[in-house]
């Protein structure tokens with residue numbers, strides 16, 4: 001997330017208007033504030049599994065900021081179809097695998113368990129179907145002998161921090177040509 005904020009300067013067609021977290025303790029909130037970006041947090045745990053109520057609170061805060069594009073980064077809640085459909089074509093996510101492989105969670109461990117020679121990350125449009133939207137960019141990294149899930153996550157994260165800003169810069173400029181790195 002911070003790499004997106006840091007990249008939105010100069011001739012970038014977008015500017016950050018709000019960093020909104022579902023965890024009040026998210027480290028990115030304080031760092032985004034030091035970069036001058038408005039921040040807020042709505043703790044999903046306060047809604048005790050009522051996804052519609054949690055998302056209604058998200059929407060209320062988002063309406064005040066009126067963003068053109070939502071960028072999910074480490075947002076670990078599955079969003080309902082009504083919420084997603086309200087942002088159709090305007091919401092992105094970065095997922096730590098080469099989709100369509102390994103939708104969902106624990107992607108690095110799953111790639112290692114499968115014995116994959118390469119792994120990576122994907123930026124995609126968010127749809128109601130989990131990790132299934134149109135792909136806007138991918139970056140590949142090698143899997144190395146002896147890698148642990150944390151080793152692989154760190155190698156992927158380095159590419160995520162390159163891929164997501166580059167894809168957002170294109171997307172905000174109305175260019176949806178898929179970007180391939182690595």
Ligand SMILES: Nc1nc2c(c(=O)[nH]1)N[C@@H](CN(C=O)c1ccc(C(=O)N[C@@H](CCC(=O)O)C(=O)O)cc1)CN2
Nearest residue numbers: 075076077078079093095104126127128129130131132
């Ligand atoms: N409708 C959609 N919602 C979300 C999407 C999407 O494509 N469509 N992307 C995810 C991001 N994500 C993977 O990139 C992801 C996040 C969370 C989960 C998940 O299983 N969450 C559990 C809780 C897990 C936890 O709290 O640790 C849940 O919501 O019950 C899967 C994939 C964001 N949302």
Ligand SMILES: NCC(=O)N[C@@H]1O[C@H](COP(=O)([O-])[O-])[C@@H](O)[C@H]1O
Nearest residue numbers: 001002073074075094095096104157
């Ligand atoms: N399923 C969603 C998921 O696992 N998202 C992951 O959260 C991190 C956010 O990085 P950041 O805090 O540097 O933006 C990234 O590694 C991204 O793949």
